Amino acid sequence: MSSWKHLSRLVNGLSLVAKEIYNKSPELQRARNGDLEGLITSSGKKALVAATDLVGLTSGKLRELSIRRSKEPSVVYFDNEDNKHDGSSHVADPPVAPGIGSAIAKPTSVESNGVHEQMVDSQLLRSESISEAKSSNREVETKVSGGEDDGNIGAGAAVATSPLEVAPVKRRRPRERKVPSTPVARAFGFFNLGAGLAWGAVKESTYRLVNGTPTTQDNQPALSSILSKENAERLALGLCEMRGAALKVGQMLSIQDESLVPAPILNALEYVRQGADVMPRSQLNPVLDAELGSDWQSKLASFDYEPLAAASIGQVHRAVTKDGLEVAMKIQYPGVANSIESDIENVRRLLNYTNLIPKGLFLDRAVKVAKEELARECDYEIEAVSQKHFRELLSDTPGFYVPRVVDEVSSKKVLTTELISGIPIDKVALLDQKTRDYVGMKMLELTLKELFVFRFMQTDPNWGNFLYDEATKTINLIDFGAARDYPKKFVDDYLRMVMACADKDSKGVIEMSRRLGFLTGDESDVMLDAHVQAGFIVGLPFAEPGGYAFRTNNITSSISNLGATMLKHRLTPPPDEAYSLHRKLSGAFLACIKLGATVRCRDLLLQVYDKYQFDDEPQEPVVVATTRSGSS
Numbered sequence: 208m209s210s211w212k213h214l215s216r217l218v219n220g221l222s223l224v225a226k227e228i229y230n231k232s233p234e235l236q237r238a239r240n241g242d243l244e245g246l247i248t249s250s251g252k253k254a255l256v257a258a259t260d261l262v263g264l265t266s267g268k269l270r271e272l273s274i275r276r277s278k279e280p281s282v283v284y285f286d287n288e289d290n291k292h293d294g295s296s297h298v299a300d301p302p303v304a305p306g307i308g309s310a311i312a313k314p315t316s317v318e319s320n321g322v323h324e325q326m327v328d329s330q331l332l333r334s335e336s337i338s339e340a341k342s343s344n345r346e347v348e349t350k351v352s353g354g355e356d357d358g359n360i361g362a363g364a365a366v367a368t369s370p371l372e373v374a375p376v377k378r379r380r381p382r383e384r385k386v387p388s389t390p391v392a393r394a395f396g397f398f399n400l401g402a403g404l405a406w407g408a409v410k411e412s413t414y415r416l417v418n419g420t421p422t423t424q425d426n427q428p429a430l431s432s433i434l435s436k437e438n439a440e441r442l443a444l445g446l447c448e449m450r451g452a453a454l455k456v457g458q459m460l461s462i463q464d465e466s467l468v469p470a471p472i473l474n475a476l477e478y479v480r481q482g483a484d485v486m487p488r489s490q491l492n493p494v495l496d497a498e499l500g501s502d503w504q505s506k507l508a509s510f511d512y513e514p515l516a517a518a519s520i521g522q523v524h525r526a527v528t529k530d531g532l533e534v535a536m537k538i539q540y541p542g543v544a545n546s547i548e549s550d551i552e553n554v555r556r557l558l559n560y561t562n563l564i565p566k567g568l569f570l571d572r573a574v575k576v577a578k579e580e581l582a583r584e585c586d587y588e589i590e591a592v593s594q595k596h597f598r599e600l601l602s603d604t605p606g607f608y609v610p611r612v613v614d615e616v617s618s619k620k621v622l623t624t625e626l627i628s629g630i631p632i633d634k635v636a637l638l639d640q641k642t643r644d645y646v647g648m649k650m651l652e653l654t655l656k657e658l659f660v661f662r663f664m665q666t667d668p669n670w671g672n673f674l675y676d677e678a679t680k681t682i683n684l685i686d687f688g689a690a691r692d693y694p695k696k697f698v699d700d701y702l703r704m705v706m707a708c709a710d711k712d713s714k715g716v717i718e719m720s721r722r723l724g725f726l727t728g729d730e731s732d733v734m735l736d737a738h739v740q741a742g743f744i745v746g747l748p749f750a751e752p753g754g755y756a757f758r759t760n761n762i763t764s765s766i767s768n769l770g771a772t773m774l775k776h777r778l779t780p781p782p783d784e785a786y787s788l789h790r791k792l793s794g795a796f797l798a799c800i801k802l803g804a805t806v807r808c809r810d811l812l813l814q815v816y817d818k819y820q821f822d823d824e825p826q827e828p829v830v831v832a833t834t835r836s837g838s839s
């Protein structure tokens with residue numbers, strides 16, 4: 208692709224973004240109405256800052272990304288009725304919830320804003336288990352190998368601690384960056400990113416003109432110059448800075464298969480799974496004031512300003528309530544809830560521009576579903592209700608724990624829950640086989656129960672949402688933002704379809720797929736065959752009694768091969784329920800593959816099936832194999 212073409216795309220892109228800025232900006236609207244003075248004073252500064260950012264990008268380098276490591280201790284202790292101290296330099300032990308913190312540092316006393324605070328270095332305060340949860344969240348191993356440390360992405364050659372984990376990894380260190388929170392700032396953010404990508408493409412094209420098109424390791428010509436490695440990293444880091452819906456879409460892309468998203472892009476997108484940039488105190492405090500009232504400190508004994516995790520929509524901080532309970536406070540980034548619509552449209556534009564969207568993805572439908580899901584995820588009051596519901600549903604199921612919600616310190620944009628500990632699923636992969644089998648079995652048991660017993664499912668399969676506590680053999684569950692229920696009729700037919708897949712009953716698979724809306728009935732034989740084969744592959748773990756070894760059977764690559772055919776020949780997008788459901792189901796399978804677990808899947812399915820009450824019979828009875836003898 209020629210440099211000219213990229214330049215013209217750049218111009219087109221800029222005009223689109225300019226239009227977006229114009230439409231979204233109240234200041235520019237005011238200017239249109241004649242209030243030019245207001246425009247200059249309110250937007251001038253922002254424009255200047257963004258313009259200088261642009262200069263940084265157009266110099267052809269990724270911006271110098273600072274890692275501001277504050278020397279300031281991060282835990283603040285609040286003086287209140289229940290936590291009195293004399294204000295002198297005398298130090299007192301900070302309050303600790305039972306069973307969590309053990310390595311406690313002595314706090315030192317400082318005066319700030321009239322509030323007497325005690326501060327302590329959070330590094331010392333942090334307990335082992337929590338720091339494990341934190342680091343695993345931040346330092347998710349990535350497939351990106353080699354590469355130099357550019358001061359932003361720390362190169363960490365992972366030392367294999369298990370025969371299962373040998374890939375060298377590159378870790379991304381968290382950066383402190385203000386969240387672009389106004390429509391103008393977000394539009395400029397995308398503008399910067401688009402301009403950076405365009406410039407990266409121009410550079411790459413020029414390089415190829417001079418040096419020829421490079422080839423990949425397997426001797427294939429490299430991807431188009433817009434999809435260069437540098438650009439892919441630029442895209443990933445840009446999304447980490449934008450946060451919100453933009454990052455969420457990046458995260459969704461990052462768990463796609465190589466048949467959908469090219470491998471170099473997937474590698475770079477791994478960065479987006481390691482967490483977002485961190486918002487500074489200057490942005491955090493106003494959110495807390497606005498959401499919990501300016502006296503929010505009075506509800507807490509201490510608050511740790513160093514985040515446990517920086518997720519896509521909010522950042523999570525450790526705190527201790529007045530009655531000594533250690534909690535995790537998820538605090539939403541400002542502006543992200545109001546920018547879902549425009550963020551997704553802007554990311555869509557960027558992806559179109561980079562040709563990253565495969566044909567046949569029925570993106571409009573996926574985008575519509577993503578917008579609805581994200582709007583719900585931004586409402587932490589809904590998440591609190593879902594979390595409480597899950598806590599109740601799972602109260603009788605051994606091996607799972609859902610932390611309490613602390614209502615007094617929660618709101619629409621702040622969610623406070625009991626702090627839990629444990630290691631995420633990918634780290635469980637380093638434990639012994641018996642443990643991995645057990646955790647794999649529990650993950651599948653949970654998934655089947657959620658869909659076929661509760662009809663209420665937490666649909667975000669992120670490994671960090673399942674924290675395994677080895678001491679109690681319990682999986683602690685977090686993040687219920689994407690929880691949703693499924694209609695009984697849908698679940699009835701879905702269970703019949705799963706049984707048909709497990710029993711290799713092609714007639715049943717096709718019939719149920721039509722009833723569920725996966726097929727229209729007008730599909731070609733090629734499509735029907737690919738669809739049925741894909742169903743059989745997914746049904747494989749449930750096909751035979753006895754243990755199914757996930758690692759030795761390569762489900763994902765078999766599915767990928769069929770995926771391309773299905774994308775080409777399918778006539779209808781999947782039903783809305785399928786987006787979240789299949790994300791969750793594939794997440795459960797991927798977790799078992801990652802764990803290398805052997806699980807008696809058919810037994811688990813039959814336990815559910817045997818007790819299931821169908822509301823109605825399908826019009827044409829589904830032929831299912833008579834051998835249900837999986838429970839041997």
Ligand SMILES: Nc1ncnc2c1ncn2[C@@H]1O[C@H](COP(=O)(O)OP(=O)(O)OP(=O)(O)O)[C@@H](O)[C@H]1O
Pocket residue numbers: 340341344515516518519520521523534535537610624625626627628667669671672685686687688
């Ligand atoms: N109760 C808790 N106890 C311990 N750690 C927690 C707790 N809640 C959240 N965390 C930490 O914060 C991270 C992000 O929290 P959560 O997944 O709820 O946020 P999110 O915005 O929904 O994230 P995502 O971007 O994955 O959707 C978790 O992966 C975990 O490391």
